[in-house]
Amino acid sequence: MDNARKIAVDVLNEVFYNKAYSSIVLGNMLNSSSLEQKDKGLVTEIVYGTIKYKYTIDKILKGFLKNNFDKTDRFLLNVLRITIYQIRYLDKVPEFAAVNEAVNLVKKYVSLGASKVANGVLRNYLRNKEEEVYWKEGNIFEELAFKYSFPQWMVKLFNEQYGIEVCEKILSGLNQRPDITVRVNSTKGDYEEVFSKLEEHGYQIEEGYVCPEAIKIIRGRNIEENPLFKDGYITVQDESAMLVAPTMDVGENNTILDLCSAPGGKTTHIGELMNNTGKVLAFDIYEHKLRLIEENTERLGLSNISLSILDATKYEESLSEKADSVLIDVPCSGLGIIRKKPEIKYNKNAKELQEIVKIQRKIMTNAAKYVKEQGVILYSTCTLNKEENEENIKWFISKNPEFTVEKVYFGKSDNIIYHEEGFATILPNSYMDGFFIAKIRRNK
Missing domain, CATH: 1.10.940.10 (NusB-like)
Known part of the structure; x- marks a missing residue:
C-alpha cells in the first residue's frame, strides 16, 4: 500500500x-x-x-x-x-x-x-x-468554489455567462465520473451485432444517451484489449464528439477538410459516414499526432482519409473552395472536459482564454475560403466559455454575410441548450462532455 x-x-x-x-x-x-x-x-x-x-x-x-x-x-x-x-x-x-x-x-x-x-x-x-467553514457567509462564489472545488475566477465566469442555476449545474457536471463510450464503425458491422458481441465478451453495456452509434460501457475489462476494438468494429469516443460528424451533411464521394484533426475521432467518424468513399483531407500541426490518427485509420479499415501537416491559422491557397464541408474543431480552453482532465482547472487562467480566441478566429477565416458554395463549416469546441463559442460565431457571421447559421437538433435532453440563433451548447454530465456545435452554411 x-x-x-x-x-x-x-x-x-x-x-x-x-x-x-x-x-x-x-x-x-x-x-x-x-x-x-x-x-x-x-x-x-x-x-x-x-x-x-x-x-x-x-x-x-x-x-x-x-x-x-x-x-x-x-x-x-x-x-x-x-x-x-x-x-x-x-x-x-x-x-x-x-x-x-x-x-x-x-x-x-x-x-x-x-x-x-x-x-x-x-x-x-x-x-x-x-x-469547518471555509468561505465568507453570503459570498456565493467562495461557497461554490469550495463546494465543487473550482478556482473562483472560473465560478464567476460561468455565473456571468449562464446565471447561477446553470453555473452550479456546470460545476456539478464537470465533477461527474466520466463514462466510457464507444462508437460503432458502420463500415464493419451494424449496431445490434456489435452490441451482442460485447455482451458475449462479458461487458455490461447500455445504449448511448443521445447518439445512435454510441454504446456505454458500464463494466468490463479494458476495452482496448477487446478483439472488437483491435479489429476496428468500435472506437472510444465521447458522445458529445459523436454529434459532430453527422451534423455536417456529408455524403458519399464528398471532399471534406478536417483542419484540426487530432486525435482523429471525428475524422474517422466522417470517413465511416462517407462509407469509405470520397476524400477526407485531415490536417494537424504536429506530425506525431498525425501518426496516431493513421494508426486508428488503419485499425478501422478506412482508406478515404489522407493526412498532412498544416497550421490551420495560416491560409493555404491550394485548398481554396476545395471542400464540400469543412470541420474546424478548434483548439480551445477545454473547460468542457474537466471531468476527464481535472488539471485544466489549475493550468488555465482568464488571460489565456482571450489569447485563444484570436487563434480560433484565424482558423475560422481560413475555413471560409476553403468551403464551396452551399457547403458547410462545422465549428465545434470542448469548452463552455461563450467568448470561444457564441461570440465567435456572431463575429464570423458579421464578417462573412454570405454565411448563415443553420439550426442543429440532437433530440430533447435536459443537458442541451438550443440557442435561438441555431447553435447548441451541451452541458457536462456523467454521459457527455461539455461541448459547443455550430453549423454554418455558405450561401454564395
Missing part, C-alpha cells in the same frame, strides 16, 4: 509542479510498476480525486499550515492532499489508517520532523472537520 501511495504522490508532483498531463504520467508510472490491478485502481482513484478536489483540499490545508503552506515540502504537501482526499471523499480506508499510512510515508521519504507535521495537521483536521 505504501508503494501505491508513493506512486500517487509522484504523479501529483508531475501534474501540479511540472504541468504534466495526468493521463500520460499516471499511465506511464502504473505500466512500469509491479502493482496489482486492485492497487492500480486505488492509485487512479486517489490521483484523479485529489486533482479534482485540489482547490478545496488546499483551502483546508491552508487553515492548518497558515503562512507555511507555500514553504511546505512538496512531497509532504502531496501526501497531505491525498490523505485529506481519502478522509473527506472516500470511505474505502478507515480515517486513522489513512493518517498512519501518511505519517509513515513522510517519515520514509522526507524526515521524522516532517512526519510529525503530517501527524499534527491530519489529526487536527479529524478533530475539527465537522465544524
Whole structure:
C-alpha cells in the first residue's frame, strides 16, 4: 500500500509542479510498476480525486499550515492532499489508517520532523472537520468554489455567462465520473451485432444517451484489449464528439477538410459516414499526432482519409473552395472536459482564454475560403466559455454575410441548450462532455 501511495504522490508532483498531463504520467508510472490491478485502481482513484478536489483540499490545508503552506515540502504537501482526499471523499480506508499510512510515508521519504507535521495537521483536521467553514457567509462564489472545488475566477465566469442555476449545474457536471463510450464503425458491422458481441465478451453495456452509434460501457475489462476494438468494429469516443460528424451533411464521394484533426475521432467518424468513399483531407500541426490518427485509420479499415501537416491559422491557397464541408474543431480552453482532465482547472487562467480566441478566429477565416458554395463549416469546441463559442460565431457571421447559421437538433435532453440563433451548447454530465456545435452554411 505504501508503494501505491508513493506512486500517487509522484504523479501529483508531475501534474501540479511540472504541468504534466495526468493521463500520460499516471499511465506511464502504473505500466512500469509491479502493482496489482486492485492497487492500480486505488492509485487512479486517489490521483484523479485529489486533482479534482485540489482547490478545496488546499483551502483546508491552508487553515492548518497558515503562512507555511507555500514553504511546505512538496512531497509532504502531496501526501497531505491525498490523505485529506481519502478522509473527506472516500470511505474505502478507515480515517486513522489513512493518517498512519501518511505519517509513515513522510517519515520514509522526507524526515521524522516532517512526519510529525503530517501527524499534527491530519489529526487536527479529524478533530475539527465537522465544524469547518471555509468561505465568507453570503459570498456565493467562495461557497461554490469550495463546494465543487473550482478556482473562483472560473465560478464567476460561468455565473456571468449562464446565471447561477446553470453555473452550479456546470460545476456539478464537470465533477461527474466520466463514462466510457464507444462508437460503432458502420463500415464493419451494424449496431445490434456489435452490441451482442460485447455482451458475449462479458461487458455490461447500455445504449448511448443521445447518439445512435454510441454504446456505454458500464463494466468490463479494458476495452482496448477487446478483439472488437483491435479489429476496428468500435472506437472510444465521447458522445458529445459523436454529434459532430453527422451534423455536417456529408455524403458519399464528398471532399471534406478536417483542419484540426487530432486525435482523429471525428475524422474517422466522417470517413465511416462517407462509407469509405470520397476524400477526407485531415490536417494537424504536429506530425506525431498525425501518426496516431493513421494508426486508428488503419485499425478501422478506412482508406478515404489522407493526412498532412498544416497550421490551420495560416491560409493555404491550394485548398481554396476545395471542400464540400469543412470541420474546424478548434483548439480551445477545454473547460468542457474537466471531468476527464481535472488539471485544466489549475493550468488555465482568464488571460489565456482571450489569447485563444484570436487563434480560433484565424482558423475560422481560413475555413471560409476553403468551403464551396452551399457547403458547410462545422465549428465545434470542448469548452463552455461563450467568448470561444457564441461570440465567435456572431463575429464570423458579421464578417462573412454570405454565411448563415443553420439550426442543429440532437433530440430533447435536459443537458442541451438550443440557442435561438441555431447553435447548441451541451452541458457536462456523467454521459457527455461539455461541448459547443455550430453549423454554418455558405450561401454564395
